[in-house]
Amino acid sequence: MLGVIVNTLTVLIGSSIGLLFKKGINEKFSSAVMVAIGACTLYIGIDGLSSGDNVLITIISMVIGAVIGTLIDIDRQINKVGDYFKNKFKSSGSTFTQGFVTGSLLFCVGAMTITGSLASGITGDNSTIYAKSLLDLVSSMMLSSALGVGVMAASIFVFIFQSALVLLSGYIAPFLSSGVIGEITCVGSVIVLLLGLNIIGIGKFKVANFLPAILFSPFVYYLFEFFKGSF
DSSP: OHHHHHHHHHHHHHHHHHHHHHTTOOHHHHHHHHHHHHHHHHHHHHHHGGGOSOHHHHHHHHHHHHHHHHHHTHHHHHHHHHHHHHHHTTOOOTTHHHHHHHHHHHHHSSHHHHHHHHHHHHTOOOHHHHHHHHHHHHHHHHHHHHHTTHHHHHHHHHHHHHHHHHHHHHHHGGGOOHHHHHHHHHHHHHHHHHHHHHHHTSOOOOGGGGTHHHHHHHHHHHHHHHHHHHO
């Protein structure tokens, strides 16, 4: 759990530094920072697309995830959580919930989150999470300077999500082969791409509604492997 605690603290520290800079940044520079963050997020998404070996797995997982996520309306649920923390933080900022949702997705959707948390829980190796923590330190700094204190609140989601992965690592690790992790990474990268488009302002996608695609991608992968071995 040490890695999770360190990662949570880096988000808190980075957000705090970003909030200090936010006070002296006018709207013109804030908008430029958002475009920079969005462009980097797009790069991260594009970089991870090559992790998967079968584009059909990605397509099917995304379609199933979109249907399930839209039925549940995960985006609305996460926004409700963001509004809850907004009231707790007594924030009047219009971007609080956006910062919370964007930060939660950016810090938790990715291969380093999954592989790092599993390694931490199974072998006690926190090196991947420490590397991710450095990235999150910079990302949270930039993001909070544009979107405010909501990014700091996202540290709560980071702690809960990664703690769950660490605690469950012993149960789920046997099912996560290198092939499965590759497909999960690819699906997660598509979701990160959508997030990047939102940050830049090109789209207004309900990105959280696609999150079930990450959970379904291992099942789709093994379904393909079953049929491959049967014929």
